[in-house]
Amino acid sequence: MxxxxxxxxxxxxxxxxxxxxxxxxxxxxxxxxxxxVKLLNPAGKHNxxxxxxxxxxxxxxxxxxxxxxxxxxxxxxxxxGNCSWSLGENLMDGQIIVRGNASAxxxxxxxxGRISILGxxxxxxxxxxxxxxxxxxxxxxxxxxxxxxxxRIVICGDAGDNLADSIYEGAIYVxxxxxxxxxxxxxxxxxxxxxxxxxxxxxxxxxxxxxxDFKKIVSAKELHHFKAQDWFKFKDAY
Amino acid sequence: MCGIAGxxxxxxxxxxxxxxxxxxxxxxxxxxxxxxxxVGVYRPEVRHSETKLVLRGTAQVDWQxxxxxxxxxxxxxETKQIDLDCWVRLELQNCTIDDLKxxxxxxxxxxxxxxxxxxLEVYKEVNDAASLFAKYNxxxxxxxxxxxxxxxxxxxxxxxxxxxxxxxxxDMCIVHNGQIxxxxxxxxxxxxxxxxxETDNDSEAIALYLRVQLLQGMTLETALxxxxxxxxxxxxxxxxxxxxxxxxxDKYAAKPAVIxxxxxxxxxASEYRALLNIPDLDPRGSFREPDAGEINVWSxxxxxxxxxxxxxxxx
Numbered sequence: 001m002x003x004x005x006x007x008x009x010x011x012x013x014x015x016x017x018x019x020x021x022x023x024x025x026x027x028x029x030x031x032x033x034x035x036x037v038k039l040l041n042p043a044g045k046h047n048x049x050x051x052x053x054x055x056x057x058x059x060x061x062x063x064x065x066x067x068x069x070x071x072x073x074x075x076x077x078x079x080x081g082n083c084s085w086s087l088g089e090n091l092m093d094g095q096i097i098v099r100g101n102a103s104a105x106x107x108x109x110x111x112x113g114r115i116s117i118l119g120x121x122x123x124x125x126x127x128x129x130x131x132x133x134x135x136x137x138x139x140x141x142x143x144x145x146x147x148x149x150x151x152r153i154v155i156c157g158d159a160g161d162n163l164a165d166s167i168y169e170g171a172i173y174v175x176x177x178x179x180x181x182x183x184x185x186x187x188x189x190x191x192x193x194x195x196x197x198x199x200x201x202x203x204x205x206x207x208x209x210x211x212x213d214f215k216k217i218v219s220a221k222e223l224h225h226f227k228a229q230d231w232f233k234f235k236d237a238y
Numbered sequence: 239m240c241g242i243a244g245x246x247x248x249x250x251x252x253x254x255x256x257x258x259x260x261x262x263x264x265x266x267x268x269x270x271x272x273x274x275x276x277v278g279v280y281r282p283e284v285r286h287s288e289t290k291l292v293l294r295g296t297a298q299v300d301w302q303x304x305x306x307x308x309x310x311x312x313x314x315x316e317t318k319q320i321d322l323d324c325w326v327r328l329e330l331q332n333c334t335i336d337d338l339k340x341x342x343x344x345x346x347x348x349x350x351x352x353x354x355x356x357x358l359e360v361y362k363e364v365n366d367a368a369s370l371f372a373k374y375n376x377x378x379x380x381x382x383x384x385x386x387x388x389x390x391x392x393x394x395x396x397x398x399x400x401x402x403x404x405x406x407x408x409d410m411c412i413v414h415n416g417q418i419x420x421x422x423x424x425x426x427x428x429x430x431x432x433x434x435x436e437t438d439n440d441s442e443a444i445a446l447y448l449r450v451q452l453l454q455g456m457t458l459e460t461a462l463x464x465x466x467x468x469x470x471x472x473x474x475x476x477x478x479x480x481x482x483x484x485x486x487x488d489k490y491a492a493k494p495a496v497i498x499x500x501x502x503x504x505x506x507a508s509e510y511r512a513l514l515n516i517p518d519l520d521p522r523g524s525f526r527e528p529d530a531g532e533i534n535v536w537s538x539x540x541x542x543x544x545x546x547x548x549x550x551x552x553x
Contacts (some may be wrong), residue, residue, distance in 0.1 A: 044511025046269075065511055082525070084510055085494060103510075103527060104491060123491035123528055142491050142530035160530065 009036040019047045030054030044084065050076055055094075069096045073112075085122075088115045091132065097205075104141065107134040108121030110151070116205055121205065126153040129170060137207060145172050145217075146182065154201060156212055167219045173198060183234055186220040240402075240409060240415040241267025241388040241508045242495075244476045246483050246536050249502035250382065255445040257371065257379035262515040263507050264386035265367045269417075270508060271390025275370045276362030277412040279384040280538075283356045287329050288315060289408070292359050293413045294350040294398060295322040295344075311338055319375060323352075325359070329336035335408055350399060350436075355409030357381075357480050362401040379447045383483055383538050385476050387413035393421070394439040404445040407452065414441040415508060416493045419471035444475055459544065462486050462533050476506060491530035499524050499543070504536050 010029055014022055020216055021037065029037055036057040042048055046065035049058050052075040060068070063081035073092035082100040091110040102120035111130040120138035129148040139157035148167040158176035165182020173194065174203065181187075195209070202209040223230060243263035247253055260277055282455070284290055295301065301324045305314050308328070316327040318436060330338065335354050342349055353360035359379075363370040370379050387402035394400045403411035418424065425435060425443055433446050442467065451461035458517040462477070462484050474493035477484045485506055487495055498505045498513045500523030507513050510525065528534060535544045 042508065044514055063510060063514070065509065103496075104493070123530055142489075213381065 008034045009038065010034050011038045011040060013040045014043065014045060014048075015041040019045055022048060023050060023052070026052060026056065026058060027054060030056040033112070042081070046084070049075060061102065082119070087117070088113070091115060101138070106136070109131075110134070118205070120157065125155075126172075129153065133201065135201060135205065137205065139176065143182070148172070152197070154198060156202075156207060164217045164219075166223070169219060172217040173214045174217065175214050178215070178217075181217065184220050184223040185217050188216045188218045190214060190216050239270040239390045241270040241512070242413045242415050242474065242476055242506075243267065243386045243508070244384070244413075244478070244483055244485070244504075244506040246383040246538055247502065248504065248506040248539060248541055249293065250539060252502055253382055253430060254380040256381040256384050257377040259516055260384050260386045261367060261371050261377055262517075263266045263505060264388055266512045266515055267508055268366055268388050271388050272366060273389045273396045273397070274362060274364045274389045275367045275371070275386070275388050276360065276401045276403050276413070277384060277386045278358055278360045278403040278413070279358060279376070279379050279381045280357040280478065280480060281379060281381040283467055284327055284379050286356070288327055289330060289335065289354055289356060290359060291326040291328065291354050292352040292361065293324045294352045295324055296348040297322060298348055299346055305347075308338070308341065311341050333334060353405055353411070353473070355480075356465060358409045358411060358478075360403050360405065360411060362398060362403070364396055364398055364401065383478060385411065385413045385478050385483075392417060394437060400437050400439040402441060404439070404446040406448045406477065410448075410477070410479045411444050412441065412448070412475055414444055414473055414475040414477070416473035416488065417471050418443055418469055418473065420469065424468070441475075444469070444473070448477060458482055459533070459535055462535070466531060466533065474508070482535055483538065483539050484533065485528060486533050487528045487530065489531040495528055497526050497528060497534070501541065504543075
């Protein structure tokens with residue numbers, strides 16, 4: 001008879017521990033060969049699971065604070081709650097799933113990996129994204145994808161004002177309404193490869209891609225070099 | 239960074255918790271700025287002919303002389319001395335609070351009128367929340383609503399005068415997180431209208447701008463909408479009156495806020511974790527973040543919320 005695979009799992013109760021103690025324990029457990037760790041009572045603490053470069057599965061039972069999962073590479077993080085500002089900031093590789101909402105700056109400057117938010121994300125989702133994939137099953141707020149440089153953002157719901165302002169490269173897919181596009185952003189027709197990408201990515205989250213009228217936004221690349229006659233194309237802040 | 243919090247009860251049975259709930263909401267936010275802490279609490283009204291004052295004193299102030307100083311201006315009904323400060327209940331005699339302020343400044347130049355009104359009492363301290371609450375026994379304060387603030391000073395020095403909340407008018411105050419970018423221009427314009435600034439703190443411009451708007455007859459809602467057009471910079475701020483609490487977020491959503499609403503209360507804080515500290519949160523209650531440019535106004539003791547549509551950004 002085949003033996004079932006049993007992951008070596010352990011639990012950390014965050015109550016009464018400092019963030020440093022929690023993250024050090026996670027790292028120590030990963031070094032011991034523990035494959036999965038559960039964090040209980042996170043109570044919205046900041047900097048949980050930050051700087052994790054070991055391939056460990058982390059499950060946070062409850063809501064996390066700022067920078068959750070940030071500066072990590074190769075972790076596999078799941079949050080059963082909401083996340084505050086800057087979820088997965090500067091993520092290099094790995095997987096983050098939030099079964100709740102994320103606040104502003106989700107996935108900021110991430111250069112790899114995949115961040116999935118099954119609820120809504122706040123303002124500036126995917127700001128300065130440098131690679132990897134950010135998926136938001138709900139809506140995103142004001143100024144999302146600002147100055148994105150690479151990678152892909154999938155938004156199943158609506159996008160707030162100034163989406164994709166001053167992006168360099170990469171693509172953004174929006175299933176719902178776009179309040180307004182930022183400077184130098186343009187709509188581009190969806191290709192078969194785009195639909196294929198969405199199908200693969202969203203199927204893995206049990207989201208039916210065909211239910212959404214996805215639109216693709218890319219950089220028009222007209223403002224990469226400043227020319228005085230383009231002045232009117234720059235959307236002024238005031 | 240600064241931390242702000244606001245508590246509003248829709249069920250007056252909860253009023254006895256106000257002080258404790260404010261402390262629970264503001265204490266975790268001290269990591270956002272530990273320079274000073276302050277609260278504005280709306281406590282049961284005094285008699286309609288009376289006014290409450292919270293006066294900040296120094297070691298040089300002899301509070302025994304207060305009745306003499308105010309003689310002919312106000313009849314003092316009750317005074318309570320707390321450390322160097324004085325809480326006063328009085329009846330104004332043919333004068334306004336502004337007249338009284340002039341009289342106080344003349345005889346007690348060291349004294350600062352921290353709050354006035356029939357409900358509002360403002361307490362602040364260059365210290366942590368626990369010390370502030372212990373000094374004035376604020377945890378035992380009952381009331382319908384209140385604001386709290388913990389400061390990281392960025393624009394002006396750390397002292398009691400520049401600590402939040404800032405008074406707008408009798409019974410009206412604000413707490414602010416952020417920076418006002420066009421402060422000097424706004425201050426110039428307000429001063430030309432005869433408004434006097436007491437400090438060089440940019441948050442005071444919010445309070446005084448609202449004062450002018452309300453004196454011109456605007457509703458709170460209109461005044462807040464006008465403010466979000468005229469103020470550049472980053473801000474999330476709360477404003478309270480005896481019957482309303484407003485929350486305004488700048489058009490870039492640069493400063494945080496989380497709103498918890500249930501049938502019995504509304505709580506607002508800079509961070510989610512501060513709200514988790516409040517006991518018996520209703521699982522049917524909602525948590526949400528206001529959008530960029532969003533203005534919310536709650537009526538105290540009622541279940542209504544007015545969310546004004548986010549301002550249309552025109553280019």
